[in-house]
Amino acid sequence: MIRRRRRTRRIYVGSVPIGDGAPVAVQSMTKVHPRHIAITLRQIEEAAKAGCEIMRVAVPDDEAVQCLQEIRERSPLPLVADLHFNPRLALMVVEKGIEAIRVNPGTIRSRKRLREIFEAAKEKGVTVRVGINAGSLPRPYEERFGRTPEAMVACALDAVELAEEVGHRELKVSLKASDVPRTVEAYRLFSRRSDYPLHLGVTEAGPPFSGGIKSAVGLGILLAEGIGDTIRVSLTGDPVLEVRAAYHILRALGLRERGVDIISCPTCGRCEVDLEPMVLELERRLAHIDRPLTVAVMGCVVNGPGEAKEADVGIAGGKSSGVLFIKGRVVEKIPPEKWIERLVEEVERLVAEPPLSGNGGCTGPAEEP
């Protein structure tokens, strides 16, 4: 269904490959000042457990630079230091060594300073994300083009050119707006004019439910067009939610799989059981599963048997009991009060078996038929 993935250069953030057919890498960001070293590390560890592969950390001051050292030594994930306003801090972070930095030409402002940062990053082998935001464009671009995709792309291309002038090509680019149309247009436009890998995101997407949906629309459209090499879903909420949202988007498109996909009916007048609390409990109890699996919980016989049969484990509800399917095979009838217990049990049994394929749930570049 999705178009052939756009050909890009390959770069790395630590050992994580980005672009050129690598699986779309999942990122998140810590939510506290790095002076809270233990909280920062806990957020990184929890995000990593949920499948996060790269973590970004804001570095707003000298104290953050110091703390970043210790965080980096103990982090299970490669880190991207997020730098704004202060070129001196960027140079300090690069000097101390880090996997990657993110710079925003709109907040660094000085072309001379930006060049110095690229030079230092080149010398130290530090990957750079050129991170453009519609909300913080450099004044000349905003004056010339307005807060438009064209302004974002012009700003990004100029920054990339500056990096290339000093020989630095370990770059990725993001072009985020807080609305989907500008975000999609900016990435489409840039991807026609450059082959650097792209970090996708809709910025300031908002609280989890609406923000997850907004991000899914924007990132979904782009990924389905083959655009995007790494993604971050920005939500006002826990990094783990951002990571889960990212995998839900990638799985919906068949790009990556991780964890349990719950196929549950919306319930209606045909449903004889109180399905909603059961599904929420199931979601909670299966949240720790990494292995990609499909679990169907269906309230009636309209689509129930069809969906339950296609799932790894499924229940198709009937009048006063449900039929349990495992890998398409009818196993037995069970009463509703035992559905959740049994589904969890069967999923855990499946997970205990060795997986059939060893690719860690990554699918390669997909092509249209």
Added chain:
Amino acid sequence: MIRRRRRTRRIYVGSVPIGDGAPVAVQSMTKVHPRHIAITLRQIEEAAKAGCEIMRVAVPDDEAVQCLQEIRERSPLPLVADLHFNPRLALMVVEKGIEAIRVNPGTIRSRKRLREIFEAAKEKGVTVRVGINAGSLPRPYEERFGRTPEAMVACALDAVELAEEVGHRELKVSLKASDVPRTVEAYRLFSRRSDYPLHLGVTEAGPPFSGGIKSAVGLGILLAEGIGDTIRVSLTGDPVLEVRAAYHILRALGLRERGVDIISCPTCGRCEVDLEPMVLELERRLAHIDRPLTVAVMGCVVNGPGEAKEADVGIAGGKSSGVLFIKGRVVEKIPPEKWIERLVEEVERLVAEPPLSGNGGCTGPAEEP
């Protein structure tokens, strides 16, 4: 950003226009047996208040047919009776008069019965949704094509042809699978072969967070391609959540607007306030607002001033206070503990003013530049 909307015929469900440039209509479904008349009506009323325009009600038995009469008399929205398995019930519902019915050729099974239903619907002026589901395909189609988009489309086209044979053309079509790739392919394929309006949905999408994201990816891709005339987001949860999710998707694409769009930063080490609970409180307290408005709550000065300036009402946080923007104008500095109170107050003040445009938040067909 989105392609010119696909040209379709125009049909109506009650007074709600569908297709041919009408705003994408938002639907949901009641979640209890119609014998629970009061609960059914409450669900319809709450969904209507959230912006729902058409409500579907399952009709699984004779009792449901009887109750539907009373529900219909008191419903603020036009209703679609959802019928499976029993052609006799379908004929009874049509006979008593209803805005629309949904039939699934995979559960009605008999071609003769399906024709009788179309005939009766034609005679009574009842709109019909031909609702195909990958999980309940008629056996011949499944045997010939598997559970594929091709099978879904072939089944839909045959049913439409049958309706046309008896002269019924007040039809819309849905082609739902529980996964995005099949859903998207089925709608794309059908839309190239028929000009009937399309009811979009990803079926059995699951619990609200993951189901909202999965639906947003599938419906977002299709709507951005100009495909889709009415949508329903199937979630295991309250109909109001389905309606909110639908508007979040439509707004993300600039197709329709309703209610408050919260632009809030994901927070990071730069954020000096505990933004997450504030944003959740704001979301809750502004949930009743219908008027399309943008409210930005930003934790720091990176994108804060830019986003707050673009929003109808916005706060850009700083060290120990935030700058309040109204319609792009700086108003004053306010301390974090007063942000929410003040934002709610300003939104309510804006809503009390008469709106600038009188189109009810509907935008016409969008075109690519």
